[in-house]
Amino acid sequence: MKYDKSIISRLGTMLAVALFALVSFTSCSDDDEKTPLQMPTISQDGQTVSSLAFHWDPVADATQYAYELVDAFDHVITADVTQTTSLVATGLKANTEYTLKVWAFTALNSDKTTSPIAVLKATTSQQVPLVSVSSATTANGNGGVTVTWPAVEHASGYRYSLDTGVSGTTTTNSVTLIGLELGQRTITIVAYSDDDTYSDSEPFQFTFERVRNVLWRHTGTYTMKNLPDGENKFEAEIVAYDDGTYSIENPYGAVGYSINFMIEMNDKNEYEMRPYGYPLESGFNIVNVTSVLELDMFCGDGHSFFYADETGSKGNLWFWAILYDANGQVGAGAYDEFEWGWEENGEANDLVGTYTATCKGYDYFGEEYTKQDVNRTDEVLVRQIDDTHIKLINFYGWNDENIGEVDKLSRTITFKPATWGTYYTFASANSETEPVIAHYDDDFNIAFENFTAWYGGNAFIYTNCVMKRK
Known part of the structure; x- marks a missing residue:
C-alpha cells in the first residue's frame, strides 16, 4: 500500500512526540504495576462538507493527548500531540467517513499509565x-x-x-x-x-x-487611399443590422467580400469601428477584400471614426489601412474612407480630404519655451462629422482633433475655443475666449490667419497657415 509522503511525515512527527511523552512521563518497567488512565470520551461538535469538529472530556491526571484522524483506508489525514481537548479538521472530502482516535498521557511519576485509545467515526456533510x-x-x-x-x-x-x-x-x-x-x-x-x-x-x-434583421442599407462611395487616384473609388453598400453590427458590402469592387464591424464609444465620446470575425495581429484585423488583396485594418486608439444620423440615411467612416497583394505592401498606409447619403453640395462634404498645411511665423516652443522661427509643413486630415461640421486631425503637427462649423455662404469655418495638446486652448490670438475663423476659397484651400495656443494667459503661437488639398 502506498502512502502520501506528507501524511507519513506528519504521522512520524506525531509518533515521535508521543514516544517522547511516553518516555518522559511514564516508566516502561512500571507499566504493569500502574493503572491506565481513563479512556477519553469523544464527542462530535459539528461538520461541514469539508471539515469535522470534535472535543473530548478532560481525563483525570492526564497531561496531554495524542490524536490521529484517518480515512476509510486508514490513511492518516492529521495527527499530533496536544494539551487541548478539541480538534477542528479541515480540507476534508464531502460525504466521506473519517475515524478519530484519541488517547491520554500522564506524568512520569504518576501512578497511572497511557489510556486506551478512544475511537469515534464521523462523516462530512454532503454537498448540496x-x-x-x-x-x-x-x-x-x-x-x-x-x-x-x-x-x-x-x-x-x-x-x-x-x-x-x-x-x-x-x-x-x-x-x-x-x-x-x-x-x-x-x-x-x-x-x-x-x-x-x-x-x-x-x-x-x-x-x-x-438571426439578423436589416435596419437600413445605403449605397455610397468607398475610397481606397493606398491605390492611385482614378483607380481607388468604388460604389459599395453599407448595411446596419439589429444586433448592432454593420457590413460594408463589396468595398473594393469584388462581389462576395465585405468588412464587418461594430462600433464602440471612445473616451472622446466618439464612435470608433471594431472589426469582428477576422484574425488579429499586432492590433491589425486582417481582412480579404478581393481574391488577391488583403486589407489590414487598425481601428483602435483614435485610428477610426464612424458617424451616421439617427435614421442612417447619411454618414461616413474612416480607418487606418495597410494594403497587400501577392508582391507585398501596396502604398504607404492611409485612411480608407466610406461615405453615403451626403448631398453633393453639402457644406462640410466639400472640404473632406487630405491637405498639406504650411505654417510660417514664430512660436514659443523653442528650448525652455523660447521664441523660435516657424516654417513647417504637416499633413492634415479633414473629416466630415455631419452636414455642417468637420474635424481637423494633426493640425500644426499635434495629434489632436479640432471641430469646426462650416458656413458655405461666407466660406468660413468657425472653431470654438477648445482644449488642444492636453494643456493648451485652441482659440483666436486676440483672446482665449474668441473662436478661430478660417476661410476657404473656390479650390477649397483653407487659410488660418489668427489662431494660437493659450496657456496661463499667454499665447504661444503666432503663425499663418495655408492648407492645400492634395
Whole structure:
C-alpha cells in the first residue's frame, strides 16, 4: 500500500512526540504495576462538507493527548500531540467517513499509565447541488446575441459552452455572444459556487436561432487611399443590422467580400469601428477584400471614426489601412474612407480630404519655451462629422482633433475655443475666449490667419497657415 509522503511525515512527527511523552512521563518497567488512565470520551461538535469538529472530556491526571484522524483506508489525514481537548479538521472530502482516535498521557511519576485509545467515526456533510438553470431568452444587440437566464440562488457564476466550441464563464446571469454565424445554435449553462457547501448544477441546454434583421442599407462611395487616384473609388453598400453590427458590402469592387464591424464609444465620446470575425495581429484585423488583396485594418486608439444620423440615411467612416497583394505592401498606409447619403453640395462634404498645411511665423516652443522661427509643413486630415461640421486631425503637427462649423455662404469655418495638446486652448490670438475663423476659397484651400495656443494667459503661437488639398 502506498502512502502520501506528507501524511507519513506528519504521522512520524506525531509518533515521535508521543514516544517522547511516553518516555518522559511514564516508566516502561512500571507499566504493569500502574493503572491506565481513563479512556477519553469523544464527542462530535459539528461538520461541514469539508471539515469535522470534535472535543473530548478532560481525563483525570492526564497531561496531554495524542490524536490521529484517518480515512476509510486508514490513511492518516492529521495527527499530533496536544494539551487541548478539541480538534477542528479541515480540507476534508464531502460525504466521506473519517475515524478519530484519541488517547491520554500522564506524568512520569504518576501512578497511572497511557489510556486506551478512544475511537469515534464521523462523516462530512454532503454537498448540496445548485438548482439547474431552467429557462433562457435571447435578444439581439451590443454587437451580438445576448442570452439571459434566471439567477440561481447561491451561485457565484456560470460556465457556458457553445456547440461551436466557444466556452467561458460569467458572474452575471447573461452572456453576449459575438460573431455567431447565422443558424441554429445550442448553449450549455452550468451554475457553480465558490462556497464548497454547494456543488455544480446539472447542465442546462438551450437551443436558439441566430438571426439578423436589416435596419437600413445605403449605397455610397468607398475610397481606397493606398491605390492611385482614378483607380481607388468604388460604389459599395453599407448595411446596419439589429444586433448592432454593420457590413460594408463589396468595398473594393469584388462581389462576395465585405468588412464587418461594430462600433464602440471612445473616451472622446466618439464612435470608433471594431472589426469582428477576422484574425488579429499586432492590433491589425486582417481582412480579404478581393481574391488577391488583403486589407489590414487598425481601428483602435483614435485610428477610426464612424458617424451616421439617427435614421442612417447619411454618414461616413474612416480607418487606418495597410494594403497587400501577392508582391507585398501596396502604398504607404492611409485612411480608407466610406461615405453615403451626403448631398453633393453639402457644406462640410466639400472640404473632406487630405491637405498639406504650411505654417510660417514664430512660436514659443523653442528650448525652455523660447521664441523660435516657424516654417513647417504637416499633413492634415479633414473629416466630415455631419452636414455642417468637420474635424481637423494633426493640425500644426499635434495629434489632436479640432471641430469646426462650416458656413458655405461666407466660406468660413468657425472653431470654438477648445482644449488642444492636453494643456493648451485652441482659440483666436486676440483672446482665449474668441473662436478661430478660417476661410476657404473656390479650390477649397483653407487659410488660418489668427489662431494660437493659450496657456496661463499667454499665447504661444503666432503663425499663418495655408492648407492645400492634395
